[in-house]
Amino acid sequence: MNEKAPANPSRLPSLPRMRLSEKGARRMTIGVLLAPVIVVILLLFMGGLITGFLRSLGYFPLIGLNDFNFDAYLSIFTDNGFIRSFVLTFHIAFTSTVIASILAIASAMLLRPAFRGKRFVQFIFSLNLTIPHLVGAVGVLYLFSGSGLVSRLATGAGLIDAPAEFPALVFDPWAIGIIIQYVWKEIPFIGVIVLAILLSVGEDYESVARSLGANRWQAFRHVTLPLVMPGVVSASVIVFAFTFGAFEIPWLLGATFPKALPVLAFESYTDVDLAARPQAMAMAMVIAFMSSLMILAYMKLSRRYIRS
Amino acid sequence: MAGAAAKTTLVHRPAWRVTGRWVGITGLLAFLIAPIVPLFIWSISFRWFYPAILPTEYSARAWTEVINPNNDVVGVAWNTALIALVVTAFSILLGVPAGRALGLYEFRGKRLVEWLILAPIIVPGLAVVLGIHVLFIRAGLSNSLPGVILVHLVPTLPYMTLVMSGVFANYDTDFELQARSLGAGRLATQWYVTLPAIFPGVVVGAMFAFIISWSQYVLTLLIGGGQVQTLPLLLFSFVRSDPAIAGALSVVFILPAVLVLLLSSRYLSGDSAAVGGIGNI
Numbered sequence: 001m002n003e004k005a006p007a008n009p010s011r012l013p014s015l016p017r018m019r020l021s022e023k024g025a026r027r028m029t030i031g032v033l034l035a036p037v038i039v040v041i042l043l044l045f046m047g048g049l050i051t052g053f054l055r056s057l058g059y060f061p062l063i064g065l066n067d068f069n070f071d072a073y074l075s076i077f078t079d080n081g082f083i084r085s086f087v088l089t090f091h092i093a094f095t096s097t098v099i100a101s102i103l104a105i106a107s108a109m110l111l112r113p114a115f116r117g118k119r120f121v122q123f124i125f126s127l128n129l130t131i132p133h134l135v136g137a138v139g140v141l142y143l144f145s146g147s148g149l150v151s152r153l154a155t156g157a158g159l160i161d162a163p164a165e166f167p168a169l170v171f172d173p174w175a176i177g178i179i180i181q182y183v184w185k186e187i188p189f190i191g192v193i194v195l196a197i198l199l200s201v202g203e204d205y206e207s208v209a210r211s212l213g214a215n216r217w218q219a220f221r222h223v224t225l226p227l228v229m230p231g232v233v234s235a236s237v238i239v240f241a242f243t244f245g246a247f248e249i250p251w252l253l254g255a256t257f258p259k260a261l262p263v264l265a266f267e268s269y270t271d272v273d274l275a276a277r278p279q280a281m282a283m284a285m286v287i288a289f290m291s292s293l294m295i296l297a298y299m300k301l302s303r304r305y306i307r308s
Numbered sequence: 309m310a311g312a313a314a315k316t317t318l319v320h321r322p323a324w325r326v327t328g329r330w331v332g333i334t335g336l337l338a339f340l341i342a343p344i345v346p347l348f349i350w351s352i353s354f355r356w357f358y359p360a361i362l363p364t365e366y367s368a369r370a371w372t373e374v375i376n377p378n379n380d381v382v383g384v385a386w387n388t389a390l391i392a393l394v395v396t397a398f399s400i401l402l403g404v405p406a407g408r409a410l411g412l413y414e415f416r417g418k419r420l421v422e423w424l425i426l427a428p429i430i431v432p433g434l435a436v437v438l439g440i441h442v443l444f445i446r447a448g449l450s451n452s453l454p455g456v457i458l459v460h461l462v463p464t465l466p467y468m469t470l471v472m473s474g475v476f477a478n479y480d481t482d483f484e485l486q487a488r489s490l491g492a493g494r495l496a497t498q499w500y501v502t503l504p505a506i507f508p509g510v511v512v513g514a515m516f517a518f519i520i521s522w523s524q525y526v527l528t529l530l531i532g533g534g535q536v537q538t539l540p541l542l543l544f545s546f547v548r549s550d551p552a553i554a555g556a557l558s559v560v561f562i563l564p565a566v567l568v569l570l571l572s573s574r575y576l577s578g579d580s581a582a583v584g585g586i587g588n589i
Contacts, residue, residue: 026413033409034421036402037469044462045428045436052439110332123569124337130516130565131344132523134540135558138547139343142350142555147358149346155359163358184343187336238430245432247526248540252547262434266526269438281438288435295423295430 049288056281063274072278076286084258086286092175092260093244096182097236103183104190105225105232111191112198129188133181137249140181144169170253175260177253182243190235197231198224237298241291261287344562350555370552374560381542385560388538391453392521395460399468399517400510407472412481425466433463433527441530451533459531460524464517471516475509515568522564 057068076082111122128136143149146163148170154160170177205227209219250260259267261283268280350356354367374381409415410422428436440459441450449455483505487497525540532538539561546554 027415030409030413030415033405037406037465038421038424040402040461040465041424041428044440044458045431046424047443048436048438048440048462049431050439051442052436055439055442106332107336110329110336113329115329121333121337124340127566127569128340128344130519130569131562132519132540132565134523134525134543135347135561136343138543138554138558139345139347141547142346142551143343149349149361152359152361156361181343184340188340241430242432245434247432247434248544251526252544262432262526265434265438266530269441270530284435284438288431291431291435292427295426298430 052281052284052288056278056285058278060277072282076279076282081258082264082283085261085264088173088175088258089244089261092178092182092250093240096179096186096243097240099179100183100186100239101190101232101236104187104235105194105228107187107191108194108198108228109220109224111195112203126188126192128185129192131185133185133246134248134252136181136185137252140177140184141170141253144177144180171255173255173258175250175254178250178260181249181253182239186239186243190232190239193231193235194228197228201227233301234298237294237301241294244290244294245287347555347558350551351559353552353555370550370556373553374556381557381560384537384542385539387536388522388540389564391457391460391536391538392518394457395464395521396514396517398457398461399464400514403465403468403513403517404472404506404510406469407474408476410469410473411476411479425469428462428466429470433524436462437527437530444531450531451535453536456528456532456536456538459527460521462527463524464520467520468513468517471513472506472509475506475513479505512572515572519565519568 056072058065058071059068107125111118111125115121141148145151146166146168148166150169151160151163151166154166155162160166168176169180205223206219209223210216214222245262247262247266250263251266254260254263265280265283265287268276268283271277271280349363351370352366352368353363354365354369356363373379406425410418410425437459440462444450444455444459449458483501484497487501488494492500523540524538525544528536528538529541532541539557543554543557543561546557
């Protein structure tokens, strides 16, 4: 996303009529072009974010709460359930992102050379780029539940005798099913980006390293990997932010305790007890804050990579 | 790209490495296809009790129920597509001009605007939808179709804008100037010069905006409040109770995604801006 070519100001239209006040006219044009999108994002996105923030501070004039306080934050940060949820959510996002990134780099290396049937393989590889997460989650459930397809295959192979003997891979406290689903979905996402970099760079640098005496691993570690890292980092930031805040996958595949943070926030918000609302909003703010941290890290990292 | 790939065939590779590569590729593809397989099998199964590896009896029950006009699945699918179409249309109408401004011009505050547009792509929907719900209740937009359409714009509009900004960054305005100097009016220039040049980008961006809206779950669940039914909501309600129906619904749910991929795969190299936003689907 940071690879956009720089805009070229010298290519701007400069019709004679615009010369009178070219600068003013240009500013007008830019304003008119951008205004609708900015208004929509300010009203919906920023509006939603600010409303959530005010509510998280206990500001709710309709029911007579006109003061600001940090009660909601204090109560969630001292709540063991919330802490467990936070740690679990971080574990889900971090583990999924790391596994998906490593497997994506490996997949891209596998798919780089020309081979027969490459077009077909690449099509299957990119197939679940567009397949909705929810479908993947349902598929993982039907594969890895106690009576799922993998459990049946294990029974058929004589490894287990009953569904109960199958290891808990969904609804489990380690969120294995959720991580499998994210890895499944994000390998092609990161992989397609890495593959594009590999193909545009070519194998020349690697060949040079090899001819200078580097072995395959050294050539990969010191030549290829640094070349693809900027792409991997920018893609994995998006993946981390998404997996930290995604709702439907842990909602379907998660354990009853601890719950992933987005599920906990949603359930507190829809709770009949209105007193839980500020806490739900505070959790939403924690999710927003974590993803903002990710954007900052992304900006910092991408700038560092561009410099070097 | 083709040249770089062709060059590699000249490199000598030992047989075991070639075999290893194919084992790797086969394993990768198997993993990527695996979750889709049980969905297809469930959709045509009648009796499939543990520990049978394949169904003991097959039936078209799930499919006949899904396409039965009395069961409303077709209506819900149509509703989902309609919402996605309107959302896509708004995204094009607002996102193409904004993409033009970001792709062609340098101006003060551009970084701020880019941040503002990037933020809804990175910040998860759930973090903002709770606040949006509060606003929409006050504005009378909750539990309504317009409300759902508006909230779907939060992920799709920034995405479309970024795709178009990438398209316009590689676009040459000199053609427009030439058309104008040859006497074409503003509208004629836009229609005959600008549109054909950016059309492939608009189509790819629009298809992905459609898929993003088509796949939304929690935004629709909360803002629609049960009054607006879409395919993902319907699918969710059948996952535990009736795997056969859920399998058939999943297949229907996947169809546009596969179609979009077939139509756009040649634009989907990783360096295109289109890939950037689909981590969010």
